[in-house]
Amino acid sequence: MKIVPLTAALMALVLAPAVLAQPASKTSTASPTAAAFLAQFATEGTDSVSWAQFEAFRKQRYADTDRNHDGHVDAQEYVDEYLQRFDVRLADARAGHLRQTDTRFKALDRDKNGAISRAEYDAAGERTWAGYETSQNATQETAAASSRDPLKMPTSHTANGMLELYDRNKDGAVDREEFDAVRAASFAATDTDGNGSLSLAEYTSEFEGRLDQQRQRVRADAERQARVRFASLDKDADGRMTFAEYQLSGKRMFDRADSNGDGVVDAHDPEPVAGAHSANGNR
Structure with a gap:
């Protein structure tokens, strides 16, 4: 900042x-x-x-x-000031993620008809699965970029992201059956009008929902951490820094x-x- x-x-x-x-x-x-x-x-x-x-x-x-x-400065003042600055970072990150969502939609829409068919969606899944082994060795550059993103949305380009997105039984691995099941459920949930394809509005709305849930989790963690920092800095523990x-x-x-x-x-x-x-x- x-x-x-x-x-x-x-x-x-x-x-x-x-x-x-x-x-x-x-x-x-x-x-x-x-x-x-x-x-x-x-x-x-x-x-x-x-x-x-x-x-x-x-x-x-x-x-x-x-x-x-x-x-x-009391604890609430300290927390409020920090969250005010953190909210700006979160808003910027959210806007950036939504711009990327528009880019991803256009990349998935191979025939450029303004919708992602199930075939196009599945083709993207095949590419993701094919890169799974490579993703288990995430580059330092990717890790550094993630650390700068306060929202830290999981991505299938990293091993940890694959686990967070697809490891529903929490056994520390993603098998093909699990991967396919999660993607099928995700497509069905995103296809809110049930016409067998995803519009930009549907695709964006689904991602916005996950973005906002992540924002709530990240912001709550940030508030807890700010209170811990205040307690650490308030050396005489009188509640007044x-x-x-x-x-x-x-x-x-x-x-x-x-x-x-x-x-x-x-x-x-x-x-x-x-x-x-x-x-x-x-x-």
């Missing part, structure tokens, strides 16, 4: 000398950890974040989270990205050694 305009403006006014003092660097050459940090916290048109900039951003976010302006408590996780996050310790996260920071820092990327 980019720094909101209000925060960016505040930082530009207060910290302009610090920004100008930073040497130019290229985000594209930053280590994965530094690049992820910059993608989330660098302002538009910049490729570095100093500790002073990041601290100013954290102070502004803390103030925004403190909705009742009592000088402390001070800025000092809040900033402990921010310092760990910054220090991990600023692996060369020069007080600036940029392309000069090498990938940190595993286990050298404990970071909390959610805050």
Whole structure:
């Protein structure tokens, strides 16, 4: 998430000398950890974040989270602020999945008549089954893409996705009989008018239903995790997080990205050694 305009403006006014003092660097050459940090916290048109900039951003976010302006952040304020940001990510992910659904429909509709026949649907199933063995060795690129998707919808392109979609008896494997049975049931459930083919509206509606169920599950998990994080950060367990408590996780996050310790996260920071820092990327 980019720094909101209000925060960016505040930082530009207060910290302009610090920004100008930073040497130019290229985000594209930053280590994965530094690049992820910059993608989330660098302002538009910049490729570095100093500790002073990041601290100013954290102070502004803390103030925004403190909705009742009592000088402390309670658990509900903390959770509400996080979910507000997370909902934006979920909405973006949902829109992306629906665009992909339209693309998939067009790919399955081989004769381009605006409907997926049972034969076209079964042909796609044959291709999926033929790639099952390959899918058991999901590439790192696929895994990384999945980790960036907050909805994490299962896909038949990975072994875990195949299990989630088709392993209905939960024995850790998918056999052909099980695969065919699940696909037949899915086609019948999607074909709501019973005409033996799937329209774009039917195909999209079925997927939207699964998307929204997944969103509810993912959002509930995110809320539980946010409450766990609050309890961890609220060191004196008084239910009121001070800025000092809040900033402990921010310092760990910054220090991990600023692996060369020069007080600036940029392309000069090498990938940190595993286990050298404990970071909390959610805050």
